Amino acid sequence: MLQKSGRLFRIFGIDIRLHFSWYFIALLIAWSLSAAFFPTLLPGKTVTTYWIMGVTAALLLFVSVVLHELSHSLVAKAKNIGVESITLFFFGGVAGITKEDMKPADEFQMAIAGPLFSLLLSGLFYLLHIAVGNDVVGAITQYLYELNFILALFNLVPGYPLDGGRAFRAILYWKYKDLRKATYIAAQGGKFFAGVLIVLGIFGLFTGVGPGLWFILLGGFLYFIAGMSYEQVVMKEILNKIPVKQLIESRIPVIRPETKFSELVRKYAGSDEEIFLVRGGGFEGLLDTHRVEKMPSKLQEVTSVKQLARPFSQLKPLSKTADAYTAFRQLSEQNLEALPVLEKGKFLGIVMKRRVMRQLIWRAKYG
Secondary structure (H helix, E strand, C coil): CCCCCCEEECCEEEEEEEEEEHHHHHHHHHHHHHHHHHHHHHHCCHHHHHHHHHHHHHHHHHHHHHHHHHHHHHHHCCCCCCCCEEEEHHHHHHHEECCCCCCHHHHHHHHHHHHHHHHHHHHHHHHHHHCCCCCCHHHHHHHHHHHHHHHHHHHHCCCCCCHHHHHHHHHHHHHHHHHHHHHHHHHHHHHHHHHHHHHHHHHHHHHCCHHHHHHHHHHHHHHHHHHHHHHHHHHHHHHHHCCCHHHHEEECCCCCCCCCCHHHHHHCCCCCCEEEEEEEEEEEEEEEECCCCCCHHHHHHHCEHHHHCCHHCCCCCCCEEEEEEHHHHHHCCCCCCEEEEEEEEEEEEEEHHHHHHHHHHHHHHHH
């Protein structure tokens, strides 16, 4: 899910990424503000004015969400907890934190930072609302102080993955000393709250009371993320006990870089080989035949395997001392089916994503 996002910019060493769903939600928010909220709050303006107000308010709400998520990440970095990225949906964001089983006190402080910052933003927009005499700016700042206040209260609900749910999990982890149990309880609270939102949304659609569609969308989003968050903790608990050296496949066909792709096809057609080590003339890379698009026979005759292979210099290879969870994350982040394992620059073999997943399934089922 998080792979369907693009990088916007980098700040404080953190990649800010935008999920594809943001564009749809942003347009929906701008439309609802320009078509209903602002005309009701401030009648008598032109359609163009309402659209300018709607788009401006939607973008400033997005900025508020960015600042909310950054407050989490900066507290995490102050606690020496690595944060690689923030993927923004319009309902919030997901931080790419490299450490899941952090100290309960650290997680509590990190979780509570977001709602506190949203309350601060709400207060600032409220002061600006009072100070500004312009009715257009006043309407926009009113929307923003109300939304940031609601965002702060909403995130304090003790259901994972909301900030209140993360704080609740931190308390449970401190009490039980069991991250998996703490996450399960907090995630169940998140799913319950998501279910309540969906029911309220359906009720709202039939009665015309409240933002029914928004509640359904938000409830569905929270339910999915709550389940995914628990599964990620279970996955890490299983995979971080498996060393990469147990998963290395060292018997991999070696192909010369100048070999034409047509030669490789003739030699290995019908075999089970899918990944090839391309080595020679100072070049080392991996060729994954799954990633090679269909090409005419004549093109195969003139295309070398070097042209189709990914050189090691473009990959983030694995270390023999890493664990299977690290392997899974790096495979997913690079959208690859296999990664080389190197030790002091020496090629030891590859780790296949399917083998990691097979270990996960077996150990999840049978221990």
